[in-house]
Amino acid sequence: MPSPRHDTPWVQQEERTSNTRKSDDIEADLVLTMGPPHGEAEHAIIVEVQQGKGKNPRQLARYAAALWLMLDCPVSVLVICPDRADAAFYAQPIDTDLPGYRPQPYVLGPDDVPAFTNPQEAATRLDLAAMSVMAHGRDRKVVEAFTSALRHADDEHATKYNEYAYSIAGPEVRRLLEEIMASTDWPVYSPFAREHFGRGVQEGNANEASRALLLVLEARGFLITDDLRAELTACTDLALLEAWIRRAATAKTSDNLFHELD
Numbered sequence: 001m002p003s004p005r006h007d008t009p010w011v012q013q014e015e016r017t018s019n020t021r022k023s024d025d026i027e028a029d030l031v032l033t034m035g036p037p038h039g040e041a042e043h044a045i046i047v048e049v050q051q052g053k054g055k056n057p058r059q060l061a062r063y064a065a066a067l068w069l070m071l072d073c074p075v076s077v078l079v080i081c082p083d084r085a086d087a088a089f090y091a092q093p094i095d096t097d098l099p100g101y102r103p104q105p106y107v108l109g110p111d112d113v114p115a116f117t118n119p120q121e122a123a124t125r126l127d128l129a130a131m132s133v134m135a136h137g138r139d140r141k142v143v144e145a146f147t148s149a150l151r152h153a154d155d156e157h158a159t160k161y162n163e164y165a166y167s168i169a170g171p172e173v174r175r176l177l178e179e180i181m182a183s184t185d186w187p188v189y190s191p192f193a194r195e196h197f198g199r200g201v202q203e204g205n206a207n208e209a210s211r212a213l214l215l216v217l218e219a220r221g222f223l224i225t226d227d228l229r230a231e232l233t234a235c236t237d238l239a240l241l242e243a244w245i246r247r248a249a250t251a252k253t254s255d256n257l258f259h260e261l262d
Contacts, residue, residue: 122149137173209241
């Protein structure tokens with residue numbers, strides 16, 4: 001029997017259980033489902049934030065297929081891009097090797113997000129204002145409006161919006177956020193703030209610690225006089241403030257709560 005030529009296609013039987021194959025982990029940035037609270041999902045949305053064209057669009061198709069198999073419901077892919085060119089890149093239908101499977105992502109780019117330059121308007125829609133920072137943050141007025149809105153907003157999730165805006169913004173916009181937030185007294189909970197906490201920016205750390213201490217005392221029902229509030233707010237000894245926070249979290253009474261640590 002003659003030996004097969006090298007260009008002859010080979011046909012061979014493979015293992016029928018597909019999950020025995022090696023594969024990369026399939027983990028999207030965010031997955032949302034819609035449906036009854038305790039029932040089966042009726043629709044799933046995969047959300048991906050892309051800063052650049054580093055992710056092969058086929059990976060998005062894999063995400064959708066895997067989630068469809070797992071949840072057995074329709075799946076949409078939403079790609080959020082700070083850059084117009086990236087948005088155009090990911091807005092194209094995704095070609096795959098599976099006949100008939102050509103998913104079309106939804107893309108949210110700069111042209112789909114309003115630019116907030118008025119702090120009052122930004123404060124009423126912090127969710128969109130955070131997206132505005134991502135899409136239009138190269139305009140300093142947009143970042144200034146957002147940071148001003150955070151300081152005056154009543155929304156209990158204001159700090160989360162700052163975290164979100166920072167995480168989805170590009171490097172240039174992040175640097176601008178850092179510059180502007182560093183010049184304010186608003187308590188920042190961004191990666192920038194945590195990094196500088198580790199570096200020991202004493203004044204900012206002490207302000208955060210004293211604020212946390214007051215919150216713990218208030219939550220536990222301790223009486224906070226004006227003099228005590230002023231004293232704690234003026235304290236710059238971070239180690240002492242942290243020790244007071246630990247004690248305040250477990251103390252049964254306010255007797256000698258601070259005296260023994262002085």
